[in-house]
Amino acid sequence: MIATEAKVTPPVRARRPSAWERRRLAIAHSTPLLLAFVILFGLTGLYVVLFYRQLHSFPGVFEWTSVVNTAVPTVLVAIGQSIVVVTRGIDLSVGGVIDVSNSLAATQMHPGLGSMLAWSLLILLLGACCGAVNGALVAYARLQPILVTLATLAILQGVAIRILPEPGGAIPTSYSSALASSSGPWSILFVLGVALLWLALRRTSIGVRIFAIGNDEYAARAHGIPVRQVKVITYSLAGLLAAGSGLFLAASTTAGDAAAGDVYILTSIAAVVLGGVSFFGGRGSALGSIAGAFILTVLTNVLYFAGIDPLYQSFFQGLFLFIAVLLGSLLGRLVRVRS
Amino acid sequence: MTNGTPAIEAVDVSRSFGGVRALTSATLTASYGEVHALVGENGAGKSTLIKILGGVVKPDSGIIRIDGADVTLSGPSAARRHGVETVFQELTLFPWMTVAENLLVGSEPRGPTGLIQRRRLATNAEQVLDRFGVERIDPRALAGSLPLAQRQILEITCAFMREPRILFLDEPTSALAAHEVAWLFGLVRRLRDDGACIIFTSHRWGEVSSLADRITILRNGAHVATRPSFDEHEAVTLMTGRTIDRLYPNKPPQPVDADVVFEAEGLSDDVLQDVSLELRRGEIVGIGGLAGQGQRELFLSLFGARRLANGRVLVRGERRNLRSPADAIRHGLAIALIPEDRKTEGLMLPMSVRDNLTLPVLDRVSSGGVIRRGREQLLVGGAIDRLQIKTRDPALQQVATLSGGNQQKVLIGRWLLTEPDVLLLFDITRGVDIGTKHDIYELVVRLAAEGKALLYYSSETEEIAQLCHRVLVMREGRVVAELADAEADAESIVAASLREAAPA
Numbered sequence: 041m042i043a044t045e046a047k048v049t050p051p052v053r054a055r056r057p058s059a060w061e062r063r064r065l066a067i068a069h070s071t072p073l074l075l076a077f078v079i080l081f082g083l084t085g086l087y088v089v090l091f092y093r094q095l096h097s098f099p100g101v102f103e104w105t106s107v108v109n110t111a112v113p114t115v116l117v118a119i120g121q122s123i124v125v126v127t128r129g130i131d132l133s134v135g136g137v138i139d140v141s142n143s144l145a146a147t148q149m150h151p152g153l154g155s156m157l158a159w160s161l162l163i164l165l166l167g168a169c170c171g172a173v174n175g176a177l178v179a180y181a182r183l184q185p186i187l188v189t190l191a192t193l194a195i196l197q198g199v200a201i202r203i204l205p206e207p208g209g210a211i212p213t214s215y216s217s218a219l220a221s222s223s224g225p226w227s228i229l230f231v232l233g234v235a236l237l238w239l240a241l242r243r244t245s246i247g248v249r250i251f252a253i254g255n256d257e258y259a260a261r262a263h264g265i266p267v268r269q270v271k272v273i274t275y276s277l278a279g280l281l282a283a284g285s286g287l288f289l290a291a292s293t294t295a296g297d298a299a300a301g302d303v304y305i306l307t308s309i310a311a312v313v314l315g316g317v318s319f320f321g322g323r324g325s326a327l328g329s330i331a332g333a334f335i336l337t338v339l340t341n342v343l344y345f346a347g348i349d350p351l352y353q354s355f356f357q358g359l360f361l362f363i364a365v366l367l368g369s370l371l372g373r374l375v376r377v378r379s
Numbered sequence: 380m381t382n383g384t385p386a387i388e389a390v391d392v393s394r395s396f397g398g399v400r401a402l403t404s405a406t407l408t409a410s411y412g413e414v415h416a417l418v419g420e421n422g423a424g425k426s427t428l429i430k431i432l433g434g435v436v437k438p439d440s441g442i443i444r445i446d447g448a449d450v451t452l453s454g455p456s457a458a459r460r461h462g463v464e465t466v467f468q469e470l471t472l473f474p475w476m477t478v479a480e481n482l483l484v485g486s487e488p489r490g491p492t493g494l495i496q497r498r499r500l501a502t503n504a505e506q507v508l509d510r511f512g513v514e515r516i517d518p519r520a521l522a523g524s525l526p527l528a529q530r531q532i533l534e535i536t537c538a539f540m541r542e543p544r545i546l547f548l549d550e551p552t553s554a555l556a557a558h559e560v561a562w563l564f565g566l567v568r569r570l571r572d573d574g575a576c577i578i579f580t581s582h583r584w585g586e587v588s589s590l591a592d593r594i595t596i597l598r599n600g601a602h603v604a605t606r607p608s609f610d611e612h613e614a615v616t617l618m619t620g621r622t623i624d625r626l627y628p629n630k631p632p633q634p635v636d637a638d639v640v641f642e643a644e645g646l647s648d649d650v651l652q653d654v655s656l657e658l659r660r661g662e663i664v665g666i667g668g669l670a671g672q673g674q675r676e677l678f679l680s681l682f683g684a685r686r687l688a689n690g691r692v693l694v695r696g697e698r699r700n701l702r703s704p705a706d707a708i709r710h711g712l713a714i715a716l717i718p719e720d721r722k723t724e725g726l727m728l729p730m731s732v733r734d735n736l737t738l739p740v741l742d743r744v745s746s747g748g749v750i751r752r753g754r755e756q757l758l759v760g761g762a763i764d765r766l767q768i769k770t771r772d773p774a775l776q777q778v779a780t781l782s783g784g785n786q787q788k789v790l791i792g793r794w795l796l797t798e799p800d801v802l803l804l805f806d807i808t809r810g811v812d813i814g815t816k817h818d819i820y821e822l823v824v825r826l827a828a829e830g831k832a833l834l835y836y837s838s839e840t841e842e843i844a845q846l847c848h849r850v851l852v853m854r855e856g857r858v859v860a861e862l863a864d865a866e867a868d869a870e871s872i873v874a875a876s877l878r879e880a881a882p883a
Contacts, residue, residue, distance in 0.1 A: 062519055069521065243494040245487065252473050252484060259471035262435060263484055264456030323475040 068375045072316020072324065075368050076331040079314070083338045090345035101224055107337055108225040109292045113138070113285040114333035115231050117304050118311035119238060120171075120281030122329040125312050126254045127274050128321030129185035133174055134282035134308055136196025137167045138301025141286030143200045146209025146296020156215050164283045170196065171279020175272035193305070200298035209296035220292035230288070231330060234281075238326045250274055254321030307336055314364055335364075384447040386411045386576035387432060387463070387545050392441030393600070394427055399780050401427040404441070406602040407578075407595055411544070414571050415578045416591035419618050420812035422769075422782025424600040425580045426468055429547045432578075433465035434458030445545070462544035466551050470534050474523025479504030481522045482537055511536045512562060526671070527554045532562075539566055546570065548579035552586060553810050556670060564590055582812055584611050619814035626813065627845040628821050631828040633864060634661040639696070640832045641712075641801045643681060646690035650676040652856040654690070658801060658832035663823065665847030666836040667872040673856035674836050675716075678805045681834070682714040683707040695800070708739060713794035716805040717787060726790055728779035732770045733759045735778050735789050740796045762792040767818055784815035791822070801832045809838060820846060844869045852876050 067074070091099050117134050124131045141163045149159045170192065177188040220227055241247040249270045252260045261267050285304065290296055313319075314335050315328025339360060343353050391404040402424040409415040417425050430436040432443065434452035443450055445461045452458045458465070472481050479500045480487075488499040504518035513532055522530060531554045538546060548567075552560045567577050567590065581587050587594060588608065596603040596617045603617050616622050637660040646654040650673045658664055666674050679685040681692065683701030692699055694710045701707045707714070716725070727735055736759050737744055744755040759773050766788045770776050778786055787807055794802065804823065808816045823846055827833055837843050843850055850867040852860040852875040860875040 062517070065520070065524075240494060243497070245485070245495070248476075248480065248484060248487065248495070251476060255473035255475050256471065258469070259473060262433075262455050262465070262467060262471040264454070264459055265485070266456075318475075322473065 071375050073328045076315050076328040080331045080335050087342050105225045108228050109220045111334050111337040112227050113289045116281045116285035117308040118329040118333045119326045120278035121308040121312050122317045122326040124278045128254050131189045131278045133189040133192040135301040135305035136193040137282035138286040139200035141283040142290045142300045143204035143296050143298045145290040151212040167283020168276045168280040171276040175275030179268035179271035204296050204298045207297040211290050211294045216291045216294050388444040390442040392438045394439050402600040409576050411576045413592040416587045416594045417580045419597035421784035423597040429549045464538040464543035465547040466538045468549040472522045479518040546577045628824045633848040642693040648688040650856045660830045663827050663833045663847045665843035665850040667850045668853035668876040672853045678803050711800040713799035714803040715791045717809045732773040736793050766792045784811035803834045805836045840869045840872050
C-alpha cells in the first residue's frame, strides 16, 4: 500500500479503444438487430425460390403489395410493443385497442374527407388514451404490466363486441385505397415513416428516458427522471400505434371485425422477440421489431408455398420462432466470448 | 471549517422499513468548507440517512434543513435543486447505455432540429472525463462493460461534474484501488477548498482520519458523537458499543505435519496459468496480489464453477473431477464468495434466514422429502449462535432486511452446516464494519483450530498478513511468490505483487 501511494497515477490505466475496436464492439452490440435482418432476407429469398418452383415466375407487384399490406398492421403494433418492452413492461391490451379501433372505423366512418379524417384522429386519440390508462395503472398504482393490460384487454374486447357484434361494416373505398392501396406496395411508406420516427425518438430526451428506465428504474429515479410520467407516455405511444394498426387493418380488409386484433397480441410479442429487443429491458431497437413483423408475414407465405397443410402452420411458426431465438442466444454468446 | 449557518442538517430523523428501525433519531450537522465523515457499523443507518438527505427515501419523522431553512425533499430531483448530489452505495448507472449517455442524461447536446447530437454527446463526455483526469475511459463504451472500479469512477465523475454545493459519497472507495482512492481524495479536497460541503462514509479508518475534518459516529440508527478526530480504538468502541482490544485474534500454530486435505496441480485456462497449491488440516493459506489477478477465477475453478483446460484437483489424496459446485460440495468443499459489488451472490434475498441457511443441507434435515422443523431449528440455532447473526426471527425475517454484514455471515453460516473439510473464503469481509470483521476473523481462526483447511482471499492485504499461515501471491493468473508466516507482512505481500510488474 505504502509503495503505491507515493506516486499518484491516473485512476484508469486502460487506453481508449481504437476506431476499429469500437466498430467491432458496435457490431457486437447490435448482433440481435443484424440477425433479424439476415433472417428476413434469407426467408424472403426462400419465398422467391419456392414461389418460382411452384408458379415458374417471380413474385410480382401484386404479391409484394400483399406482403407489405399484411405486414403493416403488425409493424405498427410491434413498434409500440417494443417501446413498452424496453421499459421492462409488456402490453397485452394492444389486441383490444385494435379490436375497438377496427370496429369503430367499420361502423362510423363515412365517405367524405371530413368524416374519414375526424374519425381517424378520434380513434388514434382513443388508442392513446387507453394506453395512458394502462400506463397510469402501471406507474401510479404500481400494478404489474401483465395484469393491468390483461384486464384492459378483456374490457376493450367487450367494448368492441358492443360496437360491432358481428364481423362486417364497411370502410369507404377511398380510405382503403389511400392507406392500403392494392395497386402497389405504397404502404411501405408507412413503415419507412415509423422507422424514421423511431430513430428520431431515440434522439429525444423522452427516448433516452425510456431506455434509462428499462436499464435501471432505481437509477433513473436517482438521476431525477420522472419515471411515472415517462411510463404513461410509453404506454400511450403503444396505444396510439395499436389504434393506427387497427385503422390500417380496417382499410386493407375493407371491413371490420371485433376480434381482428386478438391475433396481434401474440404476433406483436413474437415480432419483438425476433427483433432482438431484450425482455430484461433497456436494450434493443424497434427496427428489429419491424424486421420481425415482416419475418412473420413472409413466413406464412413460405409455409404456404412449401405446401404445408394450413392446419400445421402454427406448429411450424412456433418451431421457427424457437429456432430463431435459440440462434440469437447462441450468436450472442459467441460474440460476447470473443469481444 | 466555516462558522455560520450549517450547509445541511438532519434533526432527529427516524425511519423504519417494515418494522425494522433503520434510524431512530439520527442527527447530523455539516458545514460548507468541510469534509465530514459518517461512520458506524453496518446497519448503523449511514446509508439510510444519506438516502433521506439525497431525497430517495422519505423520513418517518424529523427535520431536514438546508442552508438553515426547513425543506421537504420530494425526490432526488428536489434534492438536486438544492445543490445536493449523491453517489449512492448501489451504483446508479445504466448498464446498456454508453458512458456518454450516462454522464449527460438530462443535459444532452441538441442540434438545430432539437434532436440529440450523438457526436457532440461523445465529445462533450470526453471533455468531462478529461477534465477529471479519467482520459482513458471510452465515452462510447457501454457503462455495463466497464470493470467495477471504472464504473465507480464514472459514478463519482457524474456527481462532481454537476458542481454540487453539498455532496454525499456513500462508501465511494469500496471498489477502488489505492491510486484511485488518491485521485478521489484530490477531487474531494479541491471541492472542499472551493467551499462545498462533502459528507462521506467509509469502513477504512485510515481514509476517515486522513480525509475528514469532522467525524460523526452513528450506532443503531442514532447519533453517538461528532468531533474533529477520534483515535481508532475510541472510535471502534463508540461504533460497536463494546471494547475490542485486538482486531486480529491469535492464529493457531501452523500445522506442519497435518494431512494434506486438498491439492491442486497445474491449473490452467485462459486466465489461470499453472497454479498449484496444497492445504493441510488446520491451515489458513492466503491468496494475495493486486485485485483481479486471477484470484476470483482460482476460487471459482476450485469450486467447480468454472471449467479448467488443464490441471487436477486432489481431495484427501484422491483425484476428483469437479465438474460443478454440486461435485465440490459432495467432496467436502464449501465456498463463501462475496462479489465485487457485494450484491450477495448466492443468497435468496426474499427468503428467510432459516431457509437460506439450510438450503444446502435440506436432505439432512428432512426425512422422506418432508422437512423436520425440529432438526432444522437445531441446526439453524447453532449456526446463528456460532456466527452471532443478528436476527429477530430466523424463520420469518427475510435476508433482504438484514444489514450487509449479517448477510455475509449468513452466507458463511450456510456452508458451515455442510460440515466441509475445505473452506474457500473469498473477500468475505468486503464492506463490513469493524465489529463484524472481528467476529469473522475469530470464526476463521476457530475453524482452522477445529482442523478445517482454509483458503483465504481478501482485498485488504493487512488481513491476509494477519490471519494466514502462508501466502501465495498471484499476478496475471500465476503464483509468483510464496511467503512463509514470518515474512508475510502487508508490505512484503504488496512488494511481491508488484515485483515483476514491469515487463522483463
